[in-house]
Structure formats: C-alpha cells, structure tokens
Amino acid sequence: MIQIARPLLGEAEAEAAREAVLSGWVSQGPAVAAFEAEFARLTGAAHACAVSNCTTALHLALLGLGIGPGDEVITVSHSFIAAANAIRQCGAMPVFVDIEEGGYNIDPEAIAPAITPRSRALLVVHQVGMPCDMAAVMRVARAHGLPVIEDAACAIGAEIRTPEGWQPVGAPIGDVACFSFHPRKVITTGEGGMLTTADPALDARFRLWRQHGMSLPDTLRHASDRVLFETYPERGFNYRMTDVQAAVGRAQLTRLPGIIAARRALAARYGALLAAVPGVTAPAEPDWARSNWQSYAVRLAPGLDQRAVMQSLLDRGIASRRGIMCAHLEPAQADVPLPRPLPRSEAARDRAVLLPLYAQMTGEEQDRVVEALAAAVAAGAVPA
Ligand SMILES: *Cc1c(COP(=O)(O)O)cnc(C)c1O
Numbered sequence: 001m002i003q004i005a006r007p008l009l010g011e012a013e014a015e016a017a018r019e020a021v022l023s024g025w026v027s028q029g030p031a032v033a034a035f036e037a038e039f040a041r042l043t044g045a046a047h048a049c050a051v052s053n054c055t056t057a058l059h060l061a062l063l064g065l066g067i068g069p070g071d072e073v074i075t076v077s078h079s080f081i082a083a084a085n086a087i088r089q090c091g092a093m094p095v096f097v098d099i100e101e102g103g104y105n106i107d108p109e110a111i112a113p114a115i116t117p118r119s120r121a122l123l124v125v126h127q128v129g130m131p132c133d134m135a136a137v138m139r140v141a142r143a144h145g146l147p148v149i150e151d152a153a154c155a156i157g158a159e160i161r162t163p164e165g166w167q168p169v170g171a172p173i174g175d176v177a178c179f180s181f182h183p184r185k186v187i188t189t190g191e192g193g194m195l196t197t198a199d200p201a202l203d204a205r206f207r208l209w210r211q212h213g214m215s216l217p218d219t220l221r222h223a224s225d226r227v228l229f230e231t232y233p234e235r236g237f238n239y240r241m242t243d244v245q246a247a248v249g250r251a252q253l254t255r256l257p258g259i260i261a262a263r264r265a266l267a268a269r270y271g272a273l274l275a276a277v278p279g280v281t282a283p284a285e286p287d288w289a290r291s292n293w294q295s296y297a298v299r300l301a302p303g304l305d306q307r308a309v310m311q312s313l314l315d316r317g318i319a320s321r322r323g324i325m326c327a328h329l330e331p332a333q334a335d336v337p338l339p340r341p342l343p344r345s346e347a348a349r350d351r352a353v354l355l356p357l358y359a360q361m362t363g364e365e366q367d368r369v370v371e372a373l374a375a376a377v378a379a380g381a382v383p384a
Contacts, residue, residue, distance in 0.1 A: 002365050004319040005295075006358040007183045008259055012251040020247035028211065028240040029219055035246035036194070038253050042157075043170035045177070045196035047203035050246060051210050054153040054180030056239040057193035058086035058123075060209055061149045061176040064202045065121050067092045074114050074146075075123040076106050077328040078345035083123055083151050084327040084336070092120070096328050098342045102284075104128055104297065104324060104352075107344070108136035114339065115144055122148045126155035126169055127324060128354075129186065129294030130285070134160055134173045141174075148174035154294035155179070156186050157260045161288040172198035181245070186259060186292050187252035189245035210239040260292050262359040266366060267293040270355065273370040279304050279377045296357040297323065299348075304377060309353060312376035318369055323352030 020031050032050050040048040051057050067073060069091030075083055077096035087094045097110040104127040111122065122141050124132050134150075141148045152158075155169040156179055170177040176199075181192030195206050211217055213236025221228045267283075274282040279301040285291055300306060310320045326345050327333040355369055 002318045002356045002369060003358070004321055004354065004356050005184055006360060007188045008255060008359045009188070009248075009252075012254070013248045016247040016251040017244050020242075020244045023243070025243055027242050028217075029243045031243035031246040031250065032241050033219075035241075035249045035253075038250060039179075039194055040196065042253060042256070043168045043177075043196050045170050045172060046198045047196065047200060049195045049203055049206040049210065050241040050249075051193045051195065051206070051239040052241055053182065053191050054151070054178050054193040055082040055086055056210075056237070057178035057180075057195045058083055058149070058151060059089055059237075060206045060239065061178055061195060062086060062090045062092070062121070062123075063209065064176065064205050065147045065149070067120055070118060071120040072116060072118040073121045073123050074111055074119060076125055076127075076345065077326045077333075077342055078104065078324055078348055079125045079127060079151065079327065080153070081325060081327045081330060081332065082153075083125065084333050087123070088333075094123075094327070094333070094336055095119070096336065096338060096342060096345075098340070098344045099127075099348060100133075101344060102299075103130065104348055105130060105132035106137065108133050108140060110340075111137070111140045112144070115146075119144070119146060122146050123151060124148065124174070125151040125153075126158060128297055129154045129158050129292040130283070131155065131158050131160045131169055131289040131291070133286075133288075135162075135288075138173065147176075150174040150177040152177045153180035153182075154185055155292060157256055158292040159290040166290070170196040175199065176202060181249060181252075186263070186294050187249070187256055189241070189249040189252065192241050192245050192249060208234060209236040212236045212238060259359040262361075263293040263357060264290075266357055266361055267291070267296055269363070269366060270296055270357075270370070273366070274298065274373075277370065277374045277377060280373060293357060295321075295354045297352045297354050298373075300351050300353060302351075304380075306350060306353060309373070309376045312379065313369075313372050316368075316372040316375070318372050319356060321354040323349040323354070325349060
C-alpha cells in the first residue's frame with residue numbers, strides 16, 4: 001500500500017522525546033522556548049509563539065486582532081474547516097470568497113467586492129503549501145485598512161519572492177501567520193502549532209492567552225529566588241505545547257531542508273511523468289512562489305469521474321484524497337450567508353485528486369502511482 005503521506009520520524013525524534021521526558025520539565029518550558037527561537041530564525045519572524053495546534057493559533061490570531069461578535073472575516077471556503085470554525089468561535093462570521101482560476105488559493109480580485117462595513121480582517125490560506133499572491137492580497141488589505149492573517153498550516157518552508165528577495169512564509173508580510181505540526185503536514189510534533197508576527201504587543205497577548213491569562217508564567221516563578229505571586233488580568237485558555245512535542249519539533253526542524261528538497265524533487269518528477277498522462281493536469285508553481293509541496297493535487301479533465309479514479313488507485317494499492325474541502329458545503333458551516341456562488345472552489349473540490357507524496361517516497365513508488373493513474377484514465381474512470 002502506498003500511503004498518501006508519511007511523517008519522517010526516527011531515532012533523533014525518539015531520543016529528543018526521551019531527553020525531554022527525563023529532564024523533569026514536560027509541559028511548556030525550556031524546549032518550547034528553544035523551539036520558538038529556532039522557528040523564528042527559520043522564518044525570519046521577530047516573534048514565534050508555540051501553541052497546542054494550528055486551530056488554537058488561528059483562534060488567538062483572530063482574538064489578537066480584536067475579532068469578535070458582529071465582525072466579518074473575509075476568507076476562502078475552499079480550505080480545511082478549522083479556519084471557519086475559529087472565526088465562528090470568536091462570535092464572528094466568515095465571508096467566503098472564491099479561489100483563483102486553475103489554482104487553490106484565494107482570488108485577490110474577489111476580496112474587494114466582499115468588503116462591507118463589518119469587515120475586520122482577511123484570513124488567507126497558503127493552500128497545500130503553495131504561497132498565495134501576498135503582494136496582491138496586501139494591496140487590497142492596506143487599501144481598506146484590514147489586517148491579514150496567513151493560515152500557513154501547510155506552508156512551513158514555502159517561499160515567496162518579494163522586492164527584497166525570497167522570503168519564507170511566516171516572515172512579516174501579513175500581520176500574523178499560523179502553522180500546524182499535525183502529522184499530515186511537512187514536519188510534525190504529533191499535535192502542535194505556531195504563531196509568528198513582527199508585532200511584539202500581539203506576541204505578548206498570545207503568550208498571555210495561551211497560558212490561562214496568567215501574568216507570570218510558571219517558568220519565571222520557578223527560576224526566581226524571590227517569592228512571586230501571579231495574577232490573572234484577562235480570561236485566557238490552555239493552548240500550551242508540551243516540552244516533549246517541542247523537543248520532537250526541534251529535531252524535525254533540522255530535517256526540514258532535506259525534507260523540502262526531497263519533496264521538490266519528487267514534485268518535479270511527478271510533473272515530468274504526468275505530462276504523458278492525458279486528462280490529468282499537474283499543478284504549476286507561479287514564478288514568484290516556491291511550494292513545499294505539502295500536497296500534490298492534480299486536476300482531472302471533465303468526463304473523468306473523481307471517485308472512480310480514486311477507487312481504481314485504491315484497488316491498485318494507492319491511497320489518494322479528493323480535492324480540498326469547501327466549508328460552505330458542510331452542515332457545520334451551512335448557515336454562513338453566501339453573497340456570491342463559489343464555482344471554482346466547488347470545482348476544485350470535485351475535480352482535484354491529491355496523490356501520495358512524502359520525503360521517503362522512492363522513484364519506483366512514484367512510477368507505480370503514475371502507472372495506476374494512467375491505467376485509471378485509460379479505462380475511462382467512469383462511475384461504477
Ligand atoms: C491542517 C490545517 C489546519 C488545522 O491544523 P491543526 O494543527 O490540525 O489544528 C488549519 N488550516 C489548514 C489550511 C490546514 O491544512
């Protein structure tokens with residue numbers, strides 16, 4: 001069986017976890033602080049704040065920008081449902097806009113028409129690790145005074161070309177970027193998330209809220225030779241990462257350049273092989289973006305049935321996934337008013353197929369995937 005994704009974990013992560021366990025400090029402590037410092041260096045962000053997952057990161061990012069009841073946040077429906085849920089969790093409403101033609105990211109042209117007097121922020125997604133057009137997004141956002149949250153759950157190590165050169169996603173372009181370390185992403189801590197920002201005041205609020213709104217973290221009290229009493233100036237949450245997770249994350253960061261190089265080589269090889277398969281369009285990278293290829297999404301020609309193609313792959317021992325979900329088509333978000341239809345989002349969900357891709361993938365495995373896909377297409381891949 002060729003799986004859709006496989007985390008690259010080994011002795012280094014096992015040893016790191018063991019050391020954290022034996023260190024005597026297992027919740028948010030020195031390993032979390034070290035992981036944050038290394039993550040900030042990697043992304044070029046001034047501040048990095050670790051949390052329990054990307055969904056809690058998105059929640060804190062929205063709260064940090066003051067999003068609350070009655071507010072609207074412009075975002076895509078075509079993404080994992082966590083962002084829409086986080087917006088609702090703040091008492092605000094998502095305003096869904098469509099994605100770009102041919103790709104999976106927000107259509108920057110669709111943003112301005114969606115702005116209303118209640119608009120308070122933009123939440124854009126670097127979908128499947130492909131950076132969205134931040135230059136265009138920031139032009140609209142700045143013109144209307146809207147802050148920008150980047151859902152970078154899938155996009156660690158992806159890069160965007162700016163006038164200053166190539167910048168990793170999470171460097172200050174938007175106001176806050178949110179990352180995930182779920183095993184389906186490019187590196188993992190089991191569960192985990194990170195917020196990056198250039199704004200020290202936002203970072204301070206994230207740190208306060210992730211730990212119950214506590215004025216003095218336990219790490220400070222622990223290290224003090226004077227008795228210190230903490231206070232709780234604001235209501236917070238428990239969104240902490242553990243030191244065991246952070247220790248694993250630090251080991252994963254050392255692997256990241258190798259993982260991304262492997263993924264890019266495999267993506268390029270997929271592109272070359274798929275050029276010979278009719279009815280299947282390989283994804284393209286704009287010249288201002290470098291994807292980390294968190295997922296590899298091909299588009300099926302009309303006439304090919306998505307489920308039949310995926311079943312045919314599965315029958316040959318190859319896992320696949322359909323295109324990214326659309327939140328507005330799920331009961332949980334079906335009550336969100338939809339000012340405009342989202343035809344490209346729905347077509348992307350129903351016409352795309354995600355193929356297996358992981359750093360350890362061999363050329364032989366990749367050949368099997370492409371052969372199976374070609375066979376499914378040749379057989380017509382019509383509904384059973
Ligand atoms: C995975 C994912 C999330 C949620 O991340 P968790 O760490 O599982 O909470 C949010 N947004 C996108 C785009 C994702 O792919």
